[in-house]
Amino acid sequence: GAGVSQTPSNKVTEKGKYVELRCDPISGHTALYWYRQSLGQGPEFLIYFQGTGAADDSGLPNDRFFAVRPEGSVSTLKIQRTERGDSAVYLCASSLTARASGANVLTFGAGSRLTVL
Amino acid sequence: AQSVAQPEDQVNVAEGNPLTVKCTYSVSGNPYLFWYVQYPNRGLQFLLKYITGDNLVKGSYGFEAEFNKSQTSFHLKKPSALVSDSALYFCAVRDSQAGTALIFGKGTTLSVSS
Secondary structure, three states: OOOOEEEOOEEEEOOOOOEEEEEEOOOOOOEEEEEEEOOOOOOEEEEEEEOOEEEEOOOOOOOOEEEEOOOOOOEEEEEOOOOHHHOEEEEEEEEOOOOOHHHOOOEEOOOEEEEEO | OOEEEOOOOEEEEEOOOOEEEOOEEEOOOOEEEEEEEEOOOOOEEEEEEEOOOOOEEEOHHHOEEEEEOOOOEEEEEEOOOOHHHOEEEEEEEEEOOOOOOOEEOOOEEEEEEO
16 A cells, blocks of 8 residues: 555543554555554554564563454554553554665554554 | 653743753663654654664654753753644654663653643
């Protein structure tokens, strides 16, 4: 697609419920990133994928958070037993991969706003 | 470990005046440095990046940034601010050798008054 698409744009759920957030990256982008942005804060790194595999998941806060990218394109961020502290905007970004992959620009989606009541 | 500091929560300037938004960083190796801007209810947009070469980098909308290795800084500048520049600005760094993800600062709100 033309840009990074994230669904849903807004999700309200109750404490303890399970949530899935979807990201559809730019076609041809092999790197995909998840960040979390709380009010008044910068984006906090969660996980990034190179193709189908997680290249770095060191930012996932605990084992309630999990992400997959089974075919190397669309990714799903899964949050189990949601807590009020999980409320934030979850941002997805994608980039090309080249030899100097660290220099590639990340293109961000508009985000999925999660509210846990 | 890599980190980014944006020491100012908010910067206020009058339209037509020059603006500077400060950023300092810490990485083990050589840095890749980025500036992104976020308008209300919109996603992060790329402004400019420093990878190597000339320390003065020019980007979108008339913005530029200067890489200073000795001061580990990458301040964002614009010679003449516009009211439409009012937004939230994020500095970000990535270690060129560590293969780690892009790490963002907490952001600086720029307010340009007419």
